[in-house]
Amino acid sequence: CDLTLMSSDMRTCYEYLRLTSRSFCAVIMALDEDLRYAVCIYYLVLRALDTVEDDMTIPVDEKIPLLKAFHEKLYEPDWHYTQSKEKDRVVLENFNIISSEFRNLAPVFQSVIADSCREMGYGMTVFLDAKIDTYDQWDEYCHYVAGLVGIGLSKLFTASGLENTVVGQDEAISNSMGLFLQKTNIIRDYYEDILQKRLFWPKQAWIKYGNSLESLKDPRNLNNAVACLNELVTDALKHIPDVLTYLSRIRNQSVFNFCAIPQMMAIATLERCYNNPHVFRKNVKIRKGAAVRLMDQSTSMLAIRNFMNHFCTKIYNRIPPIDPNAGRTRTAVSYGIGPG
Numbered sequence: 001c002d003l004t005l006m007s008s009d010m011r012t013c014y015e016y017l018r019l020t021s022r023s024f025c026a027v028i029m030a031l032d033e034d035l036r037y038a039v040c041i042y043y044l045v046l047r048a049l050d051t052v053e054d055d056m057t058i059p060v061d062e063k064i065p066l067l068k069a070f071h072e073k074l075y076e077p078d079w080h081y082t083q084s085k086e087k088d089r090v091v092l093e094n095f096n097i098i099s100s101e102f103r104n105l106a107p108v109f110q111s112v113i114a115d116s117c118r119e120m121g122y123g124m125t126v127f128l129d130a131k132i133d134t135y136d137q138w139d140e141y142c143h144y145v146a147g148l149v150g151i152g153l154s155k156l157f158t159a160s161g162l163e164n165t166v167v168g169q170d171e172a173i174s175n176s177m178g179l180f181l182q183k184t185n186i187i188r189d190y191y192e193d194i195l196q197k198r199l200f201w202p203k204q205a206w207i208k209y210g211n212s213l214e215s216l217k218d219p220r221n222l223n224n225a226v227a228c229l230n231e232l233v234t235d236a237l238k239h240i241p242d243v244l245t246y247l248s249r250i251r252n253q254s255v256f257n258f259c260a261i262p263q264m265m266a267i268a269t270l271e272r273c274y275n276n277p278h279v280f281r282k283n284v285k286i287r288k289g290a291a292v293r294l295m296d297q298s299t300s301m302l303a304i305r306n307f308m309n310h311f312c313t314k315i316y317n318r319i320p321p322i323d324p325n326a327g328r329t330r331t332a333v334s335y336g337i338g339p340g
């Protein structure tokens with residue numbers, strides 16, 4: 001994009017995007033112009049909100065009002081926050097620059113983003129001590145931190161005129177786009193989260209396999225831990241039909257790539273995690289070459305169905321017959337293997 005035609009604040013915002021989103025930045029920059037601007041700002045605003053939620057050095061009695069009032073900061077020109085110790089604190093320290101560009105967006109984009117932040121900030125306070133007991137609470141937490149992003153983005157796509165009304169209206173399908181990504185991140189990040197005492201795996205799952213979530217990282221409990229891991233992967237796989245429905249409705253090529261690439265990274269990550277004891281010892285990541293191939297080739301529904309089929313077949317072929325959820329996992333992956 002032509003940086004000379006851009007305001008200096010917007011140039012700064014794209015610089016923050018490059019600093020905070022690594023590989024995803026290129027995908028955002030490929031969006032058609034109007035949407036690119038709104039999504040960049042939305043991404044940075046979400047990054048700022050997420051940084052507040054993640055910062056364990058902010059006292060709870062300060063964090064709760066800050067999360068609930070965060071959406072109002074979008075309309076306070078000088079507001080920024082210098083007390084964060086997080087790695088992405090640059091977006092909080094310079095929030096006045098981001099909010100000034102936010103207020104240059106079309107009013108319809110502003111209201112989608114502000115409403116999304118209001119609901120998300122509230123939801124984060126509900127789960128501040130991250131006690132996730134039931135699968136329903138797991139879905140509720142993931143709705144607040146990720147489903148709302150899927151819903152907000154879908155409204156931006158429709159409001160920009162690039163996508164049909166149904167994309168912005170069907171909130172259940174948009175919600176699933178977030179739940180699939182967030183559940184995959186939570187499953188993948190077990191080891192890094194448990195070290196920081198962040199417990200995102202639902203108790204309704206792990207209680208069947210151990211006395212505590214931490215006990216799953218004890219090598220003596222490895223068989224139970226892997227059975228619990230396989231149960232959560234099976235739950236995440238249930239979102240595949242909605243993900244395929246969502247992507248089949250997208251008409252703009254740049255929006256399709258933007259939406260499809262993270263979903264393909266997620267199914268590839270789930271495949272790496274399934275039945276993999278390394279999840280309890282290190283951060284399981286897909287190989288760089290595989291990620292590049294997914295970014296380059298996730299450009300059509302045919303490619304998506306082929307990738308989904310590929311990774312679901314790999315999982316199917318690795319289901320241990322004695323796994324307590326073997327039957328449920330076979331059913332779940334069959335959604336992704338599809339007919340033929």
Ligand SMILES: COc1cccc([C@H]2O[C@H](CC(=O)N[C@@H](CC(=O)O)C(=O)O)C(=O)N(CC(C)(C)C)c3ccc(Cl)cc32)c1OC
Pocket residue numbers: 021022023024025039042043046145146147149150151153154174177178179181182185258259260262
């Ligand atoms: C229709 O919905 C979407 C369509 C396209 C992309 C995303 C989604 O994808 C990235 C992809 C991304 O950010 N990937 C990282 C890799 C990583 O963080 O593991 C990256 O490549 O840097 C992601 O992960 N999240 C974060 C949440 C899941 C919490 C929403 C995210 C945060 C802000 C925005 Cl604007 C968008 C997304 C969507 O959101 C559901």
